Amino acid sequence: MRFVAYRDEDGAEALGRLDGDRVHRLHDVRRIDHEVTSESLRDASADGAGTPLDGLELLPVARPGKIFCVGLNYRSHIAETGRELPTYPVLFPKFASNLIGHGAAITLPPESEQVDYEAELAVVIGRGGRRIAREDAFDHVLGYTICNDVTMRDFQYKTHQWTQGKAWDDSTPLGPVLVTPDELDPGRLAISLRLNGEEMQSSTTDLLIFDIPELIAVTSQFTRLEPGDVILTGTPGGVGFRRDPQVFLADGDVVEVEIEGIGVLRNPVRAEA
Template sequence: MRLATHQLDGRTIATADSGSGPRCTGAASVDDLLRQADWRDTARRAAEQGEPVPESAGIVAPIRTPAKVLCCGLNFRAHIEEMGRGVPAVPTFFAKWADTLTGPAADIDLEPGDTAQLDWEAELAVVVGADLRRASVAECADAIAGYTVSNDLSLRDRQWATTQWLSGKAWDATTPVGPVVVTADAFDPAEHTVTCRVDGETVQHAPLDDLLFPPAELLHHASMFTRLRPGDLVLTGTPAGVGAGRDPQRFLADGQVLETEVSGIGLLRNTIRIRS
């Protein structure tokens, strides 16, 4: 099943699609839906009997107000190597806020002084579907609501200005997410790939079974130090091919089109806008 958040007449609508098109669930967003204890049953009923969404409805980021957005850095071996790091024994986490998220077709708007080193990082994102605290890997696997596409766009000069990554990773409206959430029963990450293109040129492409820490393990480690709740997002890390890892380094410029794709889920298409 595919879950999405549509926008129509100034309001947002969570939808469910089992193959006959998106239908209204009664919730305002996918994360709003996931906070319902019976969300699976609600989504199934909606996909079969709900009111169809008008074609005029636009699609926005499926997750609107997560309590937490956690990201794993250095989770593909080839990316670890290109960044000159050692292989970690445990996941390297950092955090974003909900304000960091933006839609699957939104422009990435920046001012000229914000950064001179805007870098791409295509990623699979895990959507949490149940409360998790000190949970086992098996419990975490059962608690995955589904998966979506994301790009952890990074302002490298901001990121590396200090020993903490926060300011380069949590810039407002620079993390596109979507276009849909594919439920866990319909998506096996080990069978799919993640790809990033800049103006049509493929700059990243990797199988998701190359993740050092797969999704359920990431949730397990995260749940040891913080409670994860329905609607939370966990970005799983990016493969090799980032601009900062190239020689010479390469970064995004005004007007360039960034495409991020996970096979079996969908495509983000975001244009970089650096306002003069």
């Protein structure tokens, strides 16, 4: 099944099941957050007539309490950074206020001159747990979606910690849909990013150094994962900061992240007013 978060005609948040090009609003679940479970999402009743997807204002498909991002998780990205191959996942946070939906503008803050893109597969948790065993990890997954882990490089490298380069408000697209685990194999998906129609990143998720079960096991070792929490699994090579010449997002650009079996996350880029 596929689900989208959106605003209804009254401006309220809503969650709907996507069938073809029509969205059937769920009656019992308003959004994917700490109260949702795989069972409640699957069993929720839905509006029969539905609404056309085209024209809806889509929201970030999840409202997570915690967002865990994984750096340096594709060999191609590690090679372009000149770093050593990690033996343990590099983790850093983002926050719910950073997220925007499909079609919303990625905001370029006036303080940064090096705003970069990063295509990533995102995992949404559907069953909470602490110290989740690797072999049980997929039992805790609600579904998968797409993220563009937008990064302000000039702020990221001010210190050895990355938060100030990663956690800008209204910068990080998440969506457009959540796809339940029965519909795809997350370990064998093509992932790519296009900037103004030109392909900048291209890889497959079987090239992740730390796979999804490992990331869930490692993260849940030090904190309890809750429904709605999101894990961003890392980006492949081709980021703008490591290109020669460097490429950064500019006002008027359009960025598209495509992941096989999920779809395309498309966002314009706008300078902050």
